Amino acid sequence: MSNYEFIKTWTEDAVGVLQLNRPxxxxxxxxxxxxxxxxxxxQFDQEEQVRIIIVTGNDRAFAAGADIDEMAEDTPISLEKLDxxxxxxxIALIKKPIIGAVNGYAFGGGFELALNCDILFAAESAQFGFPEVNIGVMPGAGGTQRLTKIMGKAKALEWLWLGAPMPAKEAYDYGVVNRLVGKEVLFEETMKFAKRLSNQAPLSLRLIKEAVNKAVDSPLVDGLQLERKNFYLLFGSQDQKEGMKAFIEKRKPNFTGE
Structure with missing residues (x-):
């Protein structure tokens, strides 16, 4: 367990878990x-034994937005100075896979945190949304950009303008969520997936993530160049040698991240 004030962290095998903790x-x-x-x-990104990261909340909420009391008296100049x-x-610089496990509410900044995860598992009863318009502001931590890249312009505008909750099923249908599971097995299913990923070659996961993120934000030719360089780079790893040798010998590989 950690000594943080507002979150808890722990590791389970090769999985690092970060739990939001302001219930x-x-x-x-x-x-x-x-x-x-x-x-x-x-910290998890630097720890050798951690290969996958899970970010989760608790039974009632992933995170129900930002702390409005904290920013109610801010001005443009105070915000500019605060940055x-x-x-x-x-968060975008984290190299390891980040899996979000969303239960209950993921609103405002909580939704933005969820969108910063690489993959999202959600309880069937979870709700997503950007209610900022209802208090005269808008998302500021990437919500308009990331949601639009996933859902497309028209649907993103609808949700951002209305400020209404998005049911987990709709979030799933539009590709915001990867998998819907029962509330009672959300963490168990997320951990099961994380442990499965943790058996994959860590360097491959890292460079695949980099290449896919490049694909989202760059012209095809730039993405292809990075993909090719990362493909070549992996041939300098011990995991590539082990993976191909294990394939030839018809056994499971033992990847070390080297």
Whole structure:
């Protein structure tokens, strides 16, 4: 267990788990909490024994938005000086796979945190949404951009303009969520998937993530060049030698991340 104030962290085999832990306010994200989340993600990214990261909430909420009390009196100048979203940008630099397990509410900043995960598992009863328009603002930690890239312009605008909750089934239908599972088995199913991934070659997972993220934001020719370089790079790894040798010998490979 960790010594953080607003989150809990632990490891289970090769999986690092980060649990949001402000249950009295439905895990609403204040700035110190975001700092802890990013610090924990970066710590897991550096730990050799951790191959996969899970981010989860609790029974009632993943995270029900940002802490409004904290920002109600902010001004454009105070926000510019604070530059509060710079810490969010560091999440995109995490090399290891991040799997989100969403139960209950994922609203506002909570939804943005979920969208920063590489893959999302959600309880069938989960709800997603950006209610910022209802209080006269808009998402600021990447919500408009990431949601649009996944859902497309028209559908993203509908949800962003209405500020209404999105049922988990609709989020699944539009590709926001990878898998829908029963509430009672959400963490179990997410962990099962994470452990399966943890048996894959770590360097392959890392470079596949980099190439796919490049595909989202770059012209095809740039993505192809990166894919090719990463493909070549993996041939310098021990895992490539082990993987191909195991294939030829008809046995399971033992990947070490080297």
């Amino acid at each position: 009295k306010v439905l895990n609403a994200l204040n700035r110190p909490m975001v700092d802890e989340i990013v610090a924990a993600l970066e 509060q979203f710079a810490v969010w940008d560091r």
